[in-house]
Amino acid sequence: MIINCGPLSGFTQARYVVYLSTGKRLVLFRLPSIDPSASKPNEVDGWSYFAMEAECPHAGGPMVDSQIDIEDSAYVASCPWHAYDFNVETGESSVGIKACTYPIDVQGESVLLNFPVEDGSVVELAKIEPVSEKVKLKNARPSQKLAPAPEKAVDPGMARYLDDKATLCDWAVHILDTANPEHKIELTTHLFSIFTEREKSDSPMELGRGTVAAPEEQPPREKMIELKAGAMPRTGKGGTLKSRIAMLHALANIELWAIDLAIDICVRFATFQTEKTSQELPRAYFHDWLKVASDEAKHFSLLRARIEELGSYFGALPVHHTLWLSAQETAYDLRARISIIALVHEARGLDVNPMTIQKFRNSGDDPSVAALEIIHHDEITHVTTGHRWLTWICNEEDTDPVEVFRSNVSKHFRGPIRGPFNEEARLEAGMDKRWYEEESPSLVAASLMISPFMMYE
The missing domain is CATH 2.102.10.10 (Rieske [2Fe-2S] iron-sulphur domain)
Known part of the structure; x- marks a missing residue:
């Protein structure tokens, strides 16, 4: 038809x-x-x-x-x-x-x-x-098209690129140690681009498994006011310009941490091997998480650009680092990291995104709606990535991925996962109701009480 x-x-x-x-x-x-x-x-x-x-x-x-x-x-x-x-x-x-x-x-x-x-x-x-394919870089290299910068912007200089001999893990540590957000998003998108290009050549990028350690310190931030999540000011419901800027700023902070998380999962677990079968992570694993990192860089750039269009800038408001606390909590085990970051925090984002988008639509802020819809679509694929690699590990280890997920949630969260759930988006990402239905009271706080995706509401 x-x-x-x-x-x-x-x-x-x-x-x-x-x-x-x-x-x-x-x-x-x-x-x-x-x-x-x-x-x-x-x-x-x-x-x-x-x-x-x-x-x-x-x-x-x-x-x-x-x-x-x-x-x-x-x-x-x-x-x-x-x-x-x-x-x-x-x-x-x-x-x-x-x-x-x-x-x-x-x-x-x-x-x-x-x-x-x-x-x-x-x-x-x-x-x-x-499908957006553009990252809005403010300080592009001379060969790239420059996006306009705010009048009061300070030029942070050029991002430092590594040479052709650098491994994926070298790049990952370099990005994690980069404080300037504009440099971080440029380096992240560049790494994904060159890694992908070299995958098609006869000289793919060396992974560098075990040659460099993931930083133990929290990734640095440049000129940001950090508060504990519980001390963050409420952002309102998007009915005013101030409220919308605050919501976009909170989301941009989440996306910036999400870049670090996707990069960290590459280098921190580069030497991971499955139990019993001793299978190393295939190169597709690293490609997938670099794609997630590149998407998160794009998301941050879209939100940062929109904040500036509304008359403010990223860093004007305080931020929290709750997502990195979850990374520290799960630094010892890849199964736990995927369960909590991708299948709890990211999945909770799928639940709240439509409500957030509607708030901006109700305010007539169509440019912000367009950016948030791009982000929502991409983040379905990020949950898919987490689901795919936890399932791969469990298939190799002859374990049930749903049980492994639930076990990690019970270990790393306290309290009772309540809805509302975006069942359609979760199912599209591979998570049917077995993953989140309320069979176990320990699943609730994962999305409701602790998830940073709720912090800006």
């Missing part, structure tokens, strides 16, 4: 996530036409439109994060997990498996998706979300 995805003028970015009423997700690409002289139904004004399934048919990797290349005069999308490549028009792959693709027809001002159905069933468009 034909599904109208919306007006042509609404498609201005390179990729979008298409949500259908059946729960199916697709990724829609808008790419420069390889041969503009050709006349095809999916091409108009020098742009070509393609749609394919959002999950890689090999292992479920997120095709929305795929690398796009041109091979044999056709676009090819490579899965970020295992580099399986698929022609975005035909779904054909060099590895023998095929992805589902769906024809796009641009008719006048309408972008139409041809989606197959059976037995006359009806499938409707639920929503379409753009």
